[in-house]
Amino acid sequence: MKNSQRIFASCSSLLVAALVGAACAPKDAAPVVNALEARDAWARPADSGAMSAVYFTLGNGGTESDTLIGVASDVAARTEMHVSMQQGRTMHMSQVTSLPLPANDSVSFRPLGAHVMLMDLRRPLVPGDSLSVTLSFHSGRTVEVRASVRQP
Numbered sequence: 001m002k003n004s005q006r007i008f009a010s011c012s013s014l015l016v017a018a019l020v021g022a023a024c025a026p027k028d029a030a031p032v033v034n035a036l037e038a039r040d041a042w043a044r045p046a047d048s049g050a051m052s053a054v055y056f057t058l059g060n061g062g063t064e065s066d067t068l069i070g071v072a073s074d075v076a077a078r079t080e081m082h083v084s085m086q087q088g089r090t091m092h093m094s095q096v097t098s099l100p101l102p103a104n105d106s107v108s109f110r111p112l113g114a115h116v117m118l119m120d121l122r123r124p125l126v127p128g129d130s131l132s133v134t135l136s137f138h139s140g141r142t143v144e145v146r147a148s149v150r151q152p
């Protein structure tokens, strides 16, 4: 549950930043930029019909928080947002329907952490191959992630 604790901590500091920011914002402040960006995207190789996961760093360089609310890819019959958690000695994954992305912060999708799960692949993913995943945000923005297939 390390991840959600971190996210919670970022959210409370964000609230403080938002209050302070509102108090001292200049009259003619620049328009709000909400730069969302996925970096270093990669996916695990897998056979057709099997599962794979996509990892990347999702950055929000803007001044407004946003929330990831959807993931989609045409390489899989089902694409889900997952988080991994340890229970005793085993790792479990569970689906989440939203993931907060605070302003001026980033969230890592990484092995044993959050990931985009590709289920029932429509084609094999071989090293050197690439695929795309579309991320949808609460703000209405979308981000296209181009991931290369490689061994972890």
Ligand SMILES: [Cu+2]
Pocket (backbone or CB within 6 Å): 053, 082, 083, 093, 094, 115, 116, 117
């Ligand atoms: Cu998963």
